[in-house]
Amino acid sequence: MQNELSGPRFEKQIERRDFLGLAAVWTFFGTIIAAIIGALKLPMPSVFPETDSRFPIGRPEEFPVGEAIHLSSRQLWVFSEENGIAAVSMVCTHLGCLVKRQDNDEFICPCHGAKFDSAGKVLSGPPPRGLAWLEITLGPDGRLIVDSEREVSAETRFKI
Amino acid sequence: MSYNATRQFFRNIRNLFRNFRESAIRHGRPTSDRARTQTVVQNFFLHIHPARTHTHTLKWSTTMGLGIMTTVLFLILAVTGILLMFYYKPSVETAYDSIKDIHYVVPTGRIIRNVHRLSAQGMVVLMILHMARVFYTGAYKSPREFNWVVGMLLLIITLGLSFTGYLLPWDQLAYWGVTIGSGIAGSPRDLTDALGITQYFDPGGLVREIMLGAHMVGQEALIRFYTLHVIVLPIALVVVLGVHFWRIRKDGGLARPVSADPPVFAEGVGPEDAPTKSFGLMAVVRERTPATDKEIENTVPSWPRVFRLEAILTMVALLIVVGLSLFIDAPLEEQAADPPVPLNPAKASWYFLALQELVSYSAFGGGMVIPGIIIVSLLLIPFLDREEDDVGIWFGGRQGRRITVLSVAYAVVVCVGVLAFTINFGWLRNWLPELTQKHVRATQIVIMLFNPGMVFVVASAIWSLGLLRLTNSTRMASVGLLTCALVFFIILTYFAAVHRGPNWVFYWSQADWPVIEH
Numbered sequence: 213m214q215n216e217l218s219g220p221r222f223e224k225q226i227e228r229r230d231f232l233g234l235a236a237v238w239t240f241f242g243t244i245i246a247a248i249i250g251a252l253k254l255p256m257p258s259v260f261p262e263t264d265s266r267f268p269i270g271r272p273e274e275f276p277v278g279e280a281i282h283l284s285s286r287q288l289w290v291f292s293e294e295n296g297i298a299a300v301s302m303v304c305t306h307l308g309c310l311v312k313r314q315d316n317d318e319f320i321c322p323c324h325g326a327k328f329d330s331a332g333k334v335l336s337g338p339p340p341r342g343l344a345w346l347e348i349t350l351g352p353d354g355r356l357i358v359d360s361e362r363e364v365s366a367e368t369r370f371k372i
Numbered sequence: 373m374s375y376n377a378t379r380q381f382f383r384n385i386r387n388l389f390r391n392f393r394e395s396a397i398r399h400g401r402p403t404s405d406r407a408r409t410q411t412v413v414q415n416f417f418l419h420i421h422p423a424r425t426h427t428h429t430l431k432w433s434t435t436m437g438l439g440i441m442t443t444v445l446f447l448i449l450a451v452t453g454i455l456l457m458f459y460y461k462p463s464v465e466t467a468y469d470s471i472k473d474i475h476y477v478v479p480t481g482r483i484i485r486n487v488h489r490l491s492a493q494g495m496v497v498l499m500i501l502h503m504a505r506v507f508y509t510g511a512y513k514s515p516r517e518f519n520w521v522v523g524m525l526l527l528i529i530t531l532g533l534s535f536t537g538y539l540l541p542w543d544q545l546a547y548w549g550v551t552i553g554s555g556i557a558g559s560p561r562d563l564t565d566a567l568g569i570t571q572y573f574d575p576g577g578l579v580r581e582i583m584l585g586a587h588m589v590g591q592e593a594l595i596r597f598y599t600l601h602v603i604v605l606p607i608a609l610v611v612v613l614g615v616h617f618w619r620i621r622k623d624g625g626l627a628r629p630v631s632a633d634p635p636v637f638a639e640g641v642g643p644e645d646a647p648t649k650s651f652g653l654m655a656v657v658r659e660r661t662p663a664t665d666k667e668i669e670n671t672v673p674s675w676p677r678v679f680r681l682e683a684i685l686t687m688v689a690l691l692i693v694v695g696l697s698l699f700i701d702a703p704l705e706e707q708a709a710d711p712p713v714p715l716n717p718a719k720a721s722w723y724f725l726a727l728q729e730l731v732s733y734s735a736f737g738g739g740m741v742i743p744g745i746i747i748v749s750l751l752l753i754p755f756l757d758r759e760e761d762d763v764g765i766w767f768g769g770r771q772g773r774r775i776t777v778l779s780v781a782y783a784v785v786v787c788v789g790v791l792a793f794t795i796n797f798g799w800l801r802n803w804l805p806e807l808t809q810k811h812v813r814a815t816q817i818v819i820m821l822f823n824p825g826m827v828f829v830v831a832s833a834i835w836s837l838g839l840l841r842l843t844n845s846t847r848m849a850s851v852g853l854l855t856c857a858l859v860f861f862i863i864l865t866y867f868a869a870v871h872r873g874p875n876w877v878f879y880w881s882q883a884d885w886p887v888i889e890h
Contacts, residue, residue, distance in 0.1 A: 256578075257585050261592055284712045307555030307735055308588075309548065309714045322716035323552055324732035325876035333809060336801045338734050340562040340816045 265361040269299070271354055272372045282313070288346070288358065289313060296369025299346045299358045300332050306339040319343065331366055342366055408673035418679070420617055424671040425678050426625055428632035433766070434509070435626065437685045438502035443613070444689040445495040450606065452488040460540065462598040464591045467542035468708035475704060486697030492534055494693060496723045499530055507753075507854050508776070510763045510847065511627035517754035519619040522612060524751055529609045531723070536601040538721055539594060547709035548718035550597070551589050554580055556731060556739035563736050566816045588711070629764035633670055716874045726864035732876050733799060733823035742825040746857060753854070757846040768847050775839060779852045783859035786831045790824050791867060795878045799823065832856035 226234075269283060275292040282289055287302045287310055302310045302319075309323035317330035327335040332343030347362040348370045356372065384391070399410035409423040428434055459478055461470045474481035503523065506512055512520035539550040558580035564570040570577070585592030620626065705715070720728050730738030762768035767776050800819055801808045808815040832853055840849035873879040874886060 255582050255585070255596070257581060257592070261586050261590060262588060287712065307552045307559070307731065309551065309718065310712065320875050322714050322875050323548070323718050324728075334801065334812075335805070336798060338732055338738075338819070340565060340735070341812055 266357050266359045268351060268353075268355040268357050270356060272297070272350075272356060275356070280313075286358070286360075293369065296371045297348060297356070298367075298369045299348055301344040301346055301360065303344070304339060305341050305343065306337070311343065333366065348372075402673075402675050405673050408675040411675045412673075418675075420621075421674050421678055422621060422625065423674060424669075425674045426628060426632070426671050428628040428670070428764070429626045430672070430677055430681065434628070434764075436501075436505060437681070438498050438505050440682055440685045441689050442495055442498040442502055444686045445491045445498065445693070446609070446613070448491045448690065448693060449488060449495065452484050452491065453602065453606075455484050456488060457602060462540070462595055464542060464594055464709070467540065467594060471541045471543075471704060475702075482701070483694070483697055486700065486702050487693050489702035490693045490697050490700065492537060493722070494689075495530060496534060499527060503527065504854075504858060508767050508772075508851070509627060510765065510768055512754040513627070513760055513763050514754075514758060516619075516623045516627060519616060519623060520754045521751055522616045522619060524747065525612050526609065526616060528747075529605055529612060533601060533605045533609065534721060534723065536597040536605065539589070539597045540601065541704055542594065542709050543705035544707050544709060544713075544715045545703065545705050545718070547589060547711065548715045549720045550593065552718065552720065552728070552731075553724075554584055554589060554593070556727075556735060557583055559735035559739050562734075562816060563820065566813045566820070568813070589709075627764045629762070632764065717872060717876060719868070719872070722865060722869055725868035726861050729864045729868040729872070730823070730825040733794075733825065734820050737820040737823045738825045741820065742829060745829055749853065749857075753850050757850040759845060759847045762847065767851065771843065772848065772851055775843070775848050775851055776855050779835065779855035780859055782835055783832070783856040784863065786856075787828065787860050787863045790827050791863075794824055828856075828860045832860070 267286065269286065269288070269290060275281060275290055275297055277292050277294060280289055280291050289300045289302060291298045291300065302312075304311050304321040304323065304326055306321060306324055306326050309321050311319040311321045311326070311328060313319055318335070319328040319330075319332065320326070321328075321337070321339075324338055326337030326339045328339075328343055329335050332345065334342055344363045345366050345368055347359045347364050349357050349359070350372055351357045398414060400407050402408040402411045412418045412421055412423045456474060459470055459474050459481065461467060471485075474485050476482070506520065506523070535550075535553060538553075539546045558576040560579075561570055561574060561576035564574055564576065581587070583593070583596065584590070585596050719725060727739060727743065730742055732738070762772070765772075767773045797803075800815065800822070835856055836849045836853040839852040840846065843849070870882075871878055871880065873882065873884070879885055
């Protein structure tokens with residue numbers, strides 16, 4: 213189609229009518245995409261239903277030196293030794309099943325057979341890393357507090 | 373005679389039923405081809421069918437009724453699912469008890485629940501068989517490539533429905549099955565962890581949070597899975613299924629071989645031999661009337677033959693699922709979900725067991741990378757194999773049958789060999805314990821990319837490329853590839869179902885399982 217503006221210099225220029233039409237189309241898609249993005253914000257949780265990641269596990273004297281205590285509701289093993297106290301999470305780092313401590317102090321995950329040594333290091337199986345050692349602090353009321361979201365490096369023991 | 377409203381009124385009463393029928397159905401009885409056509413075209417519920425159907429489509433060997441049966445099972449699932457919704461309560465306190473009520477108290481509840489569960493399993497089986505049928509008859513080829521892609525979408529939605537339905541009974545099996553499943557969804561974190569970028573970019577954690585609405589499987593996850601299961605995914609399935617059916621019509625009906633439409637002209641006489649004047653054709657055409665520019669119609673009116681077949685398939689499907697549901701109870705663990713005590717072994721539904729076996733080597737490698745490769749390869753098949761000679765022929769003829777058998781043998785040897793190897797010798801960590809302890813991140817990336825599942829993928833690819841070179845046919849290469857994939861899927865499913873016991877350890881049979889105290 214020829215018009216008075218055609219020619220090498222004006223080739224790229226689009227007509228006002230076309231420009232407005234295209235702008236309308238893009239505005240339509242922009243609106244729809246913005247609406248979808250807005251709606252999809254809703255399923256992303258900002259508040260989590262779980263209880264606080266910090267929880268008290270008891271007074272230090274409840275964990276006498278040389279004992280390993282299983283806190284099944286907290287999914288923890290607490291090891292108390294000469295050089296300090298440590299909390300190891302039982303949540304398998306593979307897919308979130310709970311490992312079980314064997315008689316030889318190793319941990320085995322029932323779901324895919326992962327094996328960890330007594331310090332939580334991976335011996336065999338699919339987990340990407342060892343069991344999580346968690347931070348222990350002393351609360352103001354004299355109870356030990358574990359934070360399940362604060363991981364410390366393996367074999368870290370806390371002197372209380 | 374003048375118009376008498378009173379008399380007309382009584383006449384209307386007398387003709388009430390006839391007038392009502394004629395207002396609803398505007399055509400006569402289907403005694404002529406024209407009326408049969410109208411029966412299909414003018415009926416809202418039937419008009420998704422073509423007015424006429426090719427005779428090849430109606431043959432048992434063309435489709436074996438697999439697609440129709442899958443659809444019938446979906447309809448059964450929709451009806452029984454709505455019935456179950458009358459009693460099911462999606463909350464962690466009441467879900468398990470309400471399933472127990474449905475099973476033991478609600479009139480016919482047990483049968484309805486069994487039918488729902490068996491239809492779901494049957495739908496997955498038939499869908500896989502339907503996919504195999506479409507593949508082996510070459511029905512994914514041009515112009516039907518896009519409908520193969522739509523079918524893949526249906527496969528994913530159906531598996532999503534199965535997975536979300538698995539959680540709803542809220543028993544131990546459901547809880548741990550979905551814990552593992554959501555772990556797989558979050559497994560990209562293994563990769564980001566190994567690369568040390570999780571704190572900046574964490575797609576695994578994000579997907580898992582959106583899926584569960586929390587960090588653990590709980591009330592939020594239950595209500596999300598319920599919403600997906602009863603509304604979101606069924607609506608998605610119906611829409612995509614509509615597209616799937618619509619495309620069958622737009623793509624020219626079901627795929628059929630060239631031989632299904634025999635030429636109009638007598639043997640040895642082609643149109644190029646015929647005189648150019650039309651009267652000359654009368655001597656050539658093997659029909660009672662001369663038809664120019666027109667092939668013989670190999671179609672019959674869809675009414676009643678198509679509908680008779682569909683009715684038969686519906687009855688067969690109903691008979692099988694209702695019959696089986698009288699004897700096979702849907703499982704319900706004796707315990708409601710008990711987060712501190714994992715089930716041992718915690719197995720997923722059977723169609724996810726192959727995946728679970730792969731995941732037992734690496735969560736991200738087996739649960740994401742390999743399924744991703746399989747889905748992408750399946751999607752690409754119709755675009756990479758565009759040979760159209762043997763469309764509509766099972767296995768593409770004799771050569772294809774032989775290659776299918778060879779591929780089965782090859783895949784069985786590879787799969788059983790690799791499994792036997794891993795049982796006896798373990799995998800990377802067992803060989804180099806010191807080294808893998810020292811380089812945890814590097815080990816993880818290596819295991820992610822180099823695990824038994826990847827061996828299967830590479831073995832299939834090599835086999836397929838070998839066939840490509842040997843037979844000089846992309847069709848044969850794709851037959852080899854899909855056959856390998858199907859065999860691996862079947863063997864891994866069987867292996868995980870039968871030979872994996874507590875702690876995912878290999879046992880020859882369940883009788884050898886040790887007793888586990890919780």
